[in-house]
Amino acid sequence: xxxxxxxxxxxxxxxxxxxxxxxxxxxxxxxxxxxxxxxxxxxxxxxxxxxxxxxxxxxxxxxxxxxxxxxxxxxxxxxxxxxxxxxxxxxxxxxxxxxxxxxxxxxxxxxxxxxxxxxxxxxxxxxxxxxxxxxxxxxxxxxxxxxxxxxxxxxxxxxxxxxxxxxxxxxxxxxxxxxxxxxxxxxxxxxxxxxxxxxxxxxxxxxxxxxxxxxxxxxxxxxxxxxxxxxxxxxxxxxxxxxxxxxxxxxxxxxxxxxxxxxxxxxxxxxxxxxxxxxxxxxxxxxxxxxxxxxxxxxxxxxxxxxxxxxxxxxxxxxxxxxxxxxxxxxxxxxxxxxxxxxxxxxxxxxxxxxxxxxxxxxxxxxxxxxxxxxxxxxxxxxxxxxxxxxxxxxxxxxxxx
Ligand code: CTP
Numbered sequence: 490x491x492x493x494x495x496x497x498x499x500x501x502x503x504x505x506x507x508x509x510x511x512x513x514x515x516x517x518x519x520x521x522x523x524x525x526x527x528x529x530x531x532x533x534x535x536x537x538x539x540x541x542x543x544x545x546x547x548x549x550x551x552x553x554x555x556x557x558x559x560x561x562x563x564x565x566x567x568x569x570x571x572x573x574x575x576x577x578x579x580x581x582x583x584x585x586x587x588x589x590x591x592x593x594x595x596x597x598x599x600x601x602x603x604x605x606x607x608x609x610x611x612x613x614x615x616x617x618x619x620x621x622x623x624x625x626x627x628x629x630x631x632x633x634x635x636x637x638x639x640x641x642x643x644x645x646x647x648x649x650x651x652x653x654x655x656x657x658x659x660x661x662x663x664x665x666x667x668x669x670x671x672x673x674x675x676x677x678x679x680x681x682x683x684x685x686x687x688x689x690x691x692x693x694x695x696x697x698x699x700x701x702x703x704x705x706x707x708x709x710x711x712x713x714x715x716x717x718x719x720x721x722x723x724x725x726x727x728x729x730x731x732x733x734x735x736x737x738x739x740x741x742x743x744x745x746x747x748x749x750x751x752x753x754x755x756x757x758x759x760x761x762x763x764x765x766x767x768x769x770x771x772x773x774x775x776x777x778x779x780x781x782x783x784x785x786x787x788x789x790x791x792x793x794x795x796x797x798x799x800x801x802x803x804x805x806x807x808x809x810x811x812x813x814x815x816x817x818x819x820x821x822x823x824x825x826x827x828x829x830x831x832x833x834x835x836x837x838x839x840x841x842x843x844x845x846x847x848x849x850x851x852x853x854x855x856x857x858x859x860x861x862x863x864x865x866x867x868x869x870x871x872x873x874x875x876x877x878x879x880x881x882x883x884x885x886x887x888x889x890x891x
């Protein structure tokens with residue numbers, strides 16, 4: 490599964506480009522988000538309209554989009570991608586990649602890519618066996634690229650020999666295989682709570698807080714991108730997620746969140762509690778709207794909600810890792826660390842509302858992760874998606890037995 494993976498599909502100008510359509514479909518079916526980058530010659534073989542319809546994104550070919558003048562940043566693309574696959578890679582594209590001839594968008598993107606790059610050569614047998622092509626393929630391999638060997642068979646020239654692009658199904662499984670070996674949470678089940686809970690006073694009023702759920706949803710995506718199956722138990726938020734590896738369970742109140750968490754926790758390897766659970770709820774919510782007319786101001790009696798994190802902490806087994814969040818306004822560090830003991834956490838992620846750019850509703854965050862063993866990691870201000878990726882790295886490499 491390539492769930493949540495960002496993949497650049499580079500297409501150069503060879504007859505095997507027709508197979509790139511099938512490859513694109515399969516990558517998307519496997520859960521990847523795909524950006525197609527095609528060379529000018531590639532467009533002679535396959536139309537951008539077909540590719541953009543399937544990928545749901547405009548196809549990139551030029552350095553500038555003609556009608557808007559917008560610059561297509563190969564640097565941003567290179568950073569966005571978790572993998573780049575060039576299929577088909579013609580002799581000319583292979584030569585340019587090997588020698589840094591950056592005269593089209595596909596090559597500049599390749600040169601900026603920080604991710605693993607898979608190259609599926611396709612060409613006539615004589616071009617393939619030519620010493621210059623062989624030397625360029627060796628060069629690309631020596632730079633750490635993954636060459637997906639061409640096959641023997643009948644070629645477009647009707648000659649028979651080595652030069653057929655590997656079949657799309659096989660290319661996808663090579664990429665999947667790469668990720669399954671390199672993902673940190675492959676085969677793990679992660680429970681995440683997110684968003685606020687709301688506690689009804691009557692059918693039209695409730696108690697809640699300003700949580701938007703962004704951090705929890707970012708963590709769910711980051712865990713899925715590392716191969717985990719995620720159960721995301723979410724209070725009411727305005728975010729949606731469309732990822733086959735993430736099962737969203739919508740709840741409203743703390744009690745409902747507690748019930749869902751207790752149900753799924755026994756089969757989970759990791760629990761990450763980001764929800765801003767309302768600590769109290771009305772003792773006796775009214776089933777009818779409380780009227781103002783003819784009444785004195787009512788007194789609201791509150792009772793405590795269950796502490797979900799503490800409940801999971803009290804029944805966790807020796808292998809389960811439980812992570813809590815502590816959003817504090819003052820003495821953030823000291824108050825955060827206390828939660829490790831009071832809730833039997835393995836890790837606590839502390840953030841302070843006093844830090845600009847951190848906390849509820851922002852797109853960024855700045856946190857400190859403290860372990861039960863006393864190790865601390867500061868994650869500087871960055872987008873919640875990037876903070877989430879860093880937190881997932883810490884969780885997945887945490888060894889509680891050490
Ligand atoms: N938490 C929970 N259930 C609750 C309250 C909190 O699961 N009823 C979890 C939160 O999701 C978070 C951690 O416990 O991971 C700490 O939450 P926080 O609101 O900071 O702590 P409280 O226990 O409510 O303590 P206080 O409000 O007094 O700081």
